[in-house]
């Protein structure tokens with residue numbers, strides 16, 4: 001396959017002969033292979049792995065009629081050379097990963113209304129967009145482990161201990177992607193009582209011996225901090241070979257870039273008179289940890305014609321505040337409108353940080369993948385100084401480290417340089433959608449077109465509708481916009497029923513509930529309660545892995 005390189009100084013030849021090499025966003029760790037970054041998850045300096053170069057999908061137009069799996073193979077092959085995973089093996093991993101989806105197209109595009117389209121990402125085993133990447137990641141882990149463990153027995157085998165944090169959807173998708181797999185234990189931490197009942201049941205009713213659910217007394221950010229603290233502990237990290245399933249794992253982002261291309265080509269087929277190859281499209285993405293939309297940024301950088309990526313947040317709006325103010329802060333400090341600040345819906349400051357909203361999977365204080373975008377922005381800024389590429393990368397790593405250190409120690413950083421913010425605004429827009437607006441959107445779309453949105457998707461759709469209105473007013477015409485539908489409405493019955501309770505025709509059981517969810521609440525569960533304390537979690541991990549080993553006779 002012919003592909004070149006557009007960014008960060010690597011030559012085209014490098015991409016033909018080897019997989020991309022990876023470096024850490026904090027600048028201390030570099031030169032890793034795809035396999036190493038997939039298995040390590042988080043860099044040892046605490047940063048996230050990014051490819052040293054973003055390959056250009058030079059012949060992307062010729063992919064327009066490919067199936068989802070063939071498209072996935074072409075895109076992933078830009079990052080993984082056959083010397084690392086032979087093509088036939090990669091094809092097999094991809095085909096097995098999407099065979100479990102209920103929709104032939106894997107991620108079908110449907111027209112919602114006018115020029116607003118929905119990319120349905122919830123046709124995988126656990127009814128949320130996470131399945132697209134986590135079925136693939138589960139099979140990748142298995143592939144690498146089989147290869148590493150050839151001829152090894154007992155405790156000599158490479159045993160991966162996956163630790164992940166979830167606000168509800170990553171947990172079940174990771175568990176379904178890894179349940180029963182050899183040489184992997186999976187520990188999923190969720191905030192106790194803060195995920196939807198269906199999400200909780202999907203996770204805790206999986207009783208395979210390698211699956212461990214931990215309910216943490218705290219919020220999602222506490223779970224995410226515990227995971228990062230475990231990775232930062234050299235002892236458990238080396239004795240238990242920790243692995244990541246959150247979107248800190250590069251393979252998650254890579255797998256998600258596929259559906260941006262797929263959606264573009266679906267739009268081409270569905271709207272032949274108003275959308276031509278090469279036309280730009282917008283995407284609206286309900287955002288929390290910034291993994292889903294970051295995949296869109298990679299698709300854009302690879303050459304997909306994207307006009308804007310619209311970040312849609314709920315009232316946990318750190319991302320929206322960054323794009324409005326240039327400051328990235330855990331707690332908002334802006335004042336009321338009268339004081340020249342950005343008060344919205346009367347919210348000035350969050351008392352305890354996280355707000356509990358009707359879109360709980362996005363109830364996140366700090367978006368971990370934003371660090372990856374920050375690196376690219378800092379790199380672009382450094383590049384304007386006219387120094388060599390090594391210097392640019394070093395500068396970017398130092399800048400990101402300093403921002404992240406301020407975030408940790410002072411609760412935030414910024415405002416960032418004007419050029420950095422302007423570069424971010426070139427590709428991104430942001431919208432913040434409140435709970436009442438989320439309910440109104442679910443209601444409106446049901447009344448207008450009979451479609452039942454889940455509350456996260458509704459946040460994205462409201463942002464898409466606002467963007468379209470603004471484009472119409474400012475530019476006289478709106479482009480097609482694809483809003484990512486990130487979960488099935490049945491996962492969030494409470495919000496959906498609240499929005500539609502007055503609709504005479506609406507019946508949740510008949511219109512929404514899939515057969516897979518019936519009886520879930522009656523099944524046996526297994527879950528351990530743990531304190532919000534990384535050392536306590538470390539003890540539980542050690543003990544439960546030991547029990548698994550004993551049961552296996554190791």
Ligand SMILES: Cc1ncc(COP(=O)(O)O)c(C=O)c1O
Nearest residue numbers: 169287288289290291292361486
């Ligand atoms: C249903 C749903 N929508 C949106 C999001 C936000 O996606 P991201 O964290 O990648 O920004 C999540 C969680 O990640 C989710 O579970």
Ligand SMILES: N[C@@H](CCOP(=O)(O)O)C(=O)O
Nearest residue numbers: 166167168169170246247361
């Ligand atoms: N919303 C997520 C939170 C974790 O995000 P991730 O994409 O980084 O795994 C969830 O549902 O668990």
